[in-house]
Amino acid sequence: MKQSKILICSVVLLLCVSGGAYWTSSSNQETRDLVPQFISVDLGDVPPNTLVERSIPIPNASLEDLKVSKLHADCGCVKKSISQQSIPTGDTALLSVSYRSPSVRGPFSHRVNIDYENGKSTIVSVAGSVGAWFDVDTSFLSFGPTMRGNESIQTVTVTIRDAMPLEDRVEELSMKHGRIIDVTLKGQSLIYRLGFSPPDNSEYGECRGELLLGWNDRPGKAIKIPASGKVVPLWSTYPKKAFFGLVPAGEERSMTVIARKRSTDMEHSELQIKHDLSKFIDIELTTPTEKKPVTTIMIQLKAPEHFSGRIVGDITLQDQNETVLVLPLDAYIE
Incomplete structure (x- = not known):
């Protein structure tokens, strides 16, 4: 009879220990799952060469405090900071991200990693597109080698998708020996004929600049197309x-x-x-x-x-x- 009581107590103790171990494992699994592993932020369409800033909530819904050990991005062009180094359970920190969009149109994507002392991490993806409100048929104007006294000509078409007053635009080819020959308006498209004409006394070498198109009353709307030409001897x-x-x-x-x-x-x-x-x-x-x-x-x-x-x-x-x-x-x- 005494041996039977000992056996029953052992079984009960074993079940309690097993149950406790199972509860602890479930708790760790819950902690791991409630730490945000990936957050995606869509910046949408942004103008070229524009500083974009966002504050991104980083929630901590786990059962333990999160302590930030490292904050790093995949590009030096992304500036980042976090509002607090320790995020208590149930609290939310703010990740501040600033990024200057490139001058060339097209999509962009960057990542910011938040590493925690417990080995977990949160990856924040920041993506968007530059120049979606307009379209150009070339991303770079290359006039190539040009001799003194000659002129190289390039044509570029800029199509404006937004409702913009095209007659109020401001435009300039800011490149040495460069000029806008003429502009043809066709619907919502501007067809530019551009020239690169080094004079007889110009220095040999490469000239760089850009075609600028914008509006005085809308500073956020600007188009920049890089341009290059080279003055070469005969x-x-x-x-x-x-x-x-x-x-x-x-x-x-x-x-x-x-x-x-x-x-x-x-x-x-x-x-x-x-x-x-x-x-x-x-x-x-x-x-x-x-x-x-x-x-x-x-x-x-x-x-x-x-x-x-x-x-x-x-x-x-x-x-x-x-x-x-x-x-x-x-x-x-x-």
Whole structure:
């Protein structure tokens, strides 16, 4: 009889322990499930190059306090902060997010991670679209290489989806040597003809800017299309630099440079080479024919026997006494 009582007590104790273990497991499962794992925020349509700010509630419906250990985003363009480092059970914190939309239209998406000390985390997805209130047929205006005195032309169509007073617009091609040739209004579409025309005295190199379209009374409505053009000389060379590197004293080195005329006009005047390195180099120039826009520049470098140092200078190609090409030369005599 005594042994039977002991057996019954053991069974009851085992059931109590098992039940307690099961309740604890259910509690942990409930805590894990009630921590928000993913929150999606749709910013909708936003203007380009605009600062967008949102406050996002982060609730804690679990049975334990949440302590924030780390707050990080997938891009430095997203600024973030949280109202409190500890979120008591049943309380709600506010995640503040600010993001400057890009100037180029299209969708965007970024994530902010909130990590907690208990190993859990909340992922906040912030997404939207830029420029949905308008449409353009190109996201970048490339005028390409353009010679002095010439003009490269590009056409772009901008369609406004919102009810906007198109006659009150403000527009500008803010790029060096760039201009708006004309604009044609067709329904809700604006058809721009744009020109890139470097003058005869312009510097060689790349020019960057953008086509700007907006309204004075609506600062949030603005369209920016990046643009680029490059002022290039009439002649191009390969390689672009006569680099000999290290040349032992008393030895000779040679190099062939191919010069090509960019114009479709194949007529050539008498080409001339000028430089200030006569005591170090000899140059032979082949004159192109009328059907081939290519000339060859043969450079023969003679390193002096009793000289050590760097030789730097420019080789100039002239056509009718006008400089059409400058070729840098660089060598080190040892």
